[in-house]
Amino acid sequence: MISKSLRQNRFQFQKTFRLFSTLQSPTEQDFQELVKRAPSSLVVNHWEELEKYNKDWTGNYSGKSRIVCRPNSTKEVSSILEYCNERKIGVVPQAGNTGVVGGSIPIGDEVILSIEKLNQIHSFDGINGIVQCDAGVVLQTLQEKVAAWDALVPIDLGAKGTCMIGGNIATNAGGQYYYRFGSIHSNIIGLEVVLADGTILDLMSTNRKDNTGYDLKHLFVGSEGTLGVVTKVALNCPRLPSSRNVAFLACDSFQSVCETLAKAKEHLGEVLAAFEFMDKAVLDQVATEKRIPLLNDNGENYDFYVLVETQGSNEDHDMQKLELFLESTMESSQAVDGILAQDMKQVLDIWEIRESCNPIIKSKGYNYKYDISLPLDCYYDIANVMRDRLSKFPTVEVVNWGHVIDGNLHLNIIDKGEFKVREEVKELIEPFVFEYTISKKGSISAEHGLGQCKNEYLGKYAKDAATVAVMKNLKQSFDPNGILNPSKFLPSL
Numbered sequence: 001m002i003s004k005s006l007r008q009n010r011f012q013f014q015k016t017f018r019l020f021s022t023l024q025s026p027t028e029q030d031f032q033e034l035v036k037r038a039p040s041s042l043v044v045n046h047w048e049e050l051e052k053y054n055k056d057w058t059g060n061y062s063g064k065s066r067i068v069c070r071p072n073s074t075k076e077v078s079s080i081l082e083y084c085n086e087r088k089i090g091v092v093p094q095a096g097n098t099g100v101v102g103g104s105i106p107i108g109d110e111v112i113l114s115i116e117k118l119n120q121i122h123s124f125d126g127i128n129g130i131v132q133c134d135a136g137v138v139l140q141t142l143q144e145k146v147a148a149w150d151a152l153v154p155i156d157l158g159a160k161g162t163c164m165i166g167g168n169i170a171t172n173a174g175g176q177y178y179y180r181f182g183s184i185h186s187n188i189i190g191l192e193v194v195l196a197d198g199t200i201l202d203l204m205s206t207n208r209k210d211n212t213g214y215d216l217k218h219l220f221v222g223s224e225g226t227l228g229v230v231t232k233v234a235l236n237c238p239r240l241p242s243s244r245n246v247a248f249l250a251c252d253s254f255q256s257v258c259e260t261l262a263k264a265k266e267h268l269g270e271v272l273a274a275f276e277f278m279d280k281a282v283l284d285q286v287a288t289e290k291r292i293p294l295l296n297d298n299g300e301n302y303d304f305y306v307l308v309e310t311q312g313s314n315e316d317h318d319m320q321k322l323e324l325f326l327e328s329t330m331e332s333s334q335a336v337d338g339i340l341a342q343d344m345k346q347v348l349d350i351w352e353i354r355e356s357c358n359p360i361i362k363s364k365g366y367n368y369k370y371d372i373s374l375p376l377d378c379y380y381d382i383a384n385v386m387r388d389r390l391s392k393f394p395t396v397e398v399v400n401w402g403h404v405i406d407g408n409l410h411l412n413i414i415d416k417g418e419f420k421v422r423e424e425v426k427e428l429i430e431p432f433v434f435e436y437t438i439s440k441k442g443s444i445s446a447e448h449g450l451g452q453c454k455n456e457y458l459g460k461y462a463k464d465a466a467t468v469a470v471m472k473n474l475k476q477s478f479d480p481n482g483i484l485n486p487s488k489f490l491p492s493l
């Protein structure tokens with residue numbers, strides 16, 4: 001298919017998109033050379049076949065790339081980057097393409113470098129709890145494989161069936177067990193990375209302790225493909241818990257959610273693994289497609305829900321703690337109702353409710369998505385503030401969920417039945433939502449990153465000028481031609 005399309009040399013998209021003055025649009029000669037270097041690359045004269053790589057799941061971003069390089073090895077990654085660097089062609093690293101901020105989508109016709117074919121799990125060291133694998137392994141595949149070795153991957157998120165470990169590292173993905181296991185920075189042991197000029201950096205140490213020189217691997221965690229392409233990973237994998245329990249509780253105020261969280265920390269201590277929150281507005285949406293297992297006497301959703309998970313190594317001990325916690329929180333009316341999963345199916349069913357928030361609201365209308373950190377004492381206020389601001393639009397709903405234990409709120413505004421931006425709605429949301437967040441000393445991007453959505457806000461709402469200048473210097477020294485993920489992550493000026 002590749003060679004055929006190259007022979008035919010007929011691309012539907014003859015128009016080139018040269019957004020970056022110092023970068024070149026790839027020519028057909030470039031395509032031929034890149035296909036030689038990575039034979040599984042996809043170059044087609046039918047636009048539809050490239051569409052999946054050029055569009056994201058939110059529908060908010062699309063590119064015009066006419067080539068997807070799909071290297072089968074680190075060497076091929078190196079060869080592609082070396083060539084693109086010499087020719088000054090922009091390259092967009094892409095993993096599972098589940099990002100929320102358009103980081104994996106080209107802005108123009110940059111080359112897409114998909115890591116999907118780098119998908120081998122190489123080894124697992126059961127005593128040290130370290131897995132070594134390629135960056136293109138799908139997170140859920142890795143989780144399942146590692147579970148078969150009685151260990152777990154310390155990262156979990158709703159997109160696990162599609163996102164890849166390399167993408168998780170590049171975004172420093174947070175997810176539901178961040179409180180328990182810490183960030184990817186805490187769990188990454190080694191990395192292999194290819195730099196913009198094709199240099200392969202072998203940082204694949206499996207030493208847990210190593211204080212020799214700058215710890216470079218951390219620079220690539222959360223750098224969203226702007227400093228190098230992650231090709232291999234050595235990751236800490238703790239022992240699989242033998243005891244896992246999930247409770248689903250209803251609260252009638254956000255204050256009660258916070259008090260329940262405090263009680264969970266007090267009573268559950270070291271076995272507390274996750275504490276997630278959802279409001280009625282989002283569960284009313286979820287309820288159109290899933291059964292909510294806990295309703296009030298009128299058969300309606302409660303105002304707030306929390307999902308509490310414990311993980312430990314002694315079922316009796318964990319259950320005793322959980323019972324004490326549940327008694328205490330119900331007695332003090334912090335939680336007004338609750339259920340405890342009786343088996344693994346129920347555990348997964350409860351998690352399914354939480355994880356389906358994102359996909360279900362997408363089907364309801366245009367989503368304005370915000371992923372912010374806020375102090376707990378004002379965490380939920382913004383939801384009501386936004387409801388007031390948007391009250392003149394009857395089709396607009398503000399729905400919320402999040403990793404409340406980390407102060408991370410997924411504030412989502414749905415314009416029901418509309419499937420594109422309405423400027424009159426958006427101008428009431430932005431920049432207000434960012435200004436409000438920083439006025440409360442929060443973060444405008446808790447875990448989704450910056451991509452092409454929030455890069456221009458970095459200097460305005462997130463970091464001071466000196467910090468942004470250091471970041472730009474770093475980018476300059478790693479990628480002097482600016483080929484890696486151009487016009488993303490860092491502000492243009």
Ligand SMILES: Cc1cc2nc3c(=O)[nH]c(=O)nc-3n(C[C@H](O)[C@H](O)[C@H](O)COP(=O)(O)OP(=O)(O)OC[C@H]3O[C@@H](n4cnc5c(N)ncnc54)[C@H](O)[C@@H]3O)c2cc1C
Pocket residue numbers: 057092093094095096097098099100102103104115135156157158159162163164165166167168169170171172173174175176224225226228229230231355358359447448451485
């Ligand atoms: C249903 C759903 C739930 C989600 N829940 C969460 C959540 O709880 N927490 C969270 O943090 N995110 C969440 N996300 C967002 C997203 O899944 C994460 O950002 C994820 O880590 C992206 O991984 P990916 O493989 O899809 O990467 P992609 O989307 O393909 O890429 C993301 C970024 O990383 C870069 N990149 C990809 N691969 C590499 C590589 N090998 N080397 C260098 N750079 C690379 C890309 O250029 C891009 O900038 C969710 C998304 C969905 C759809």
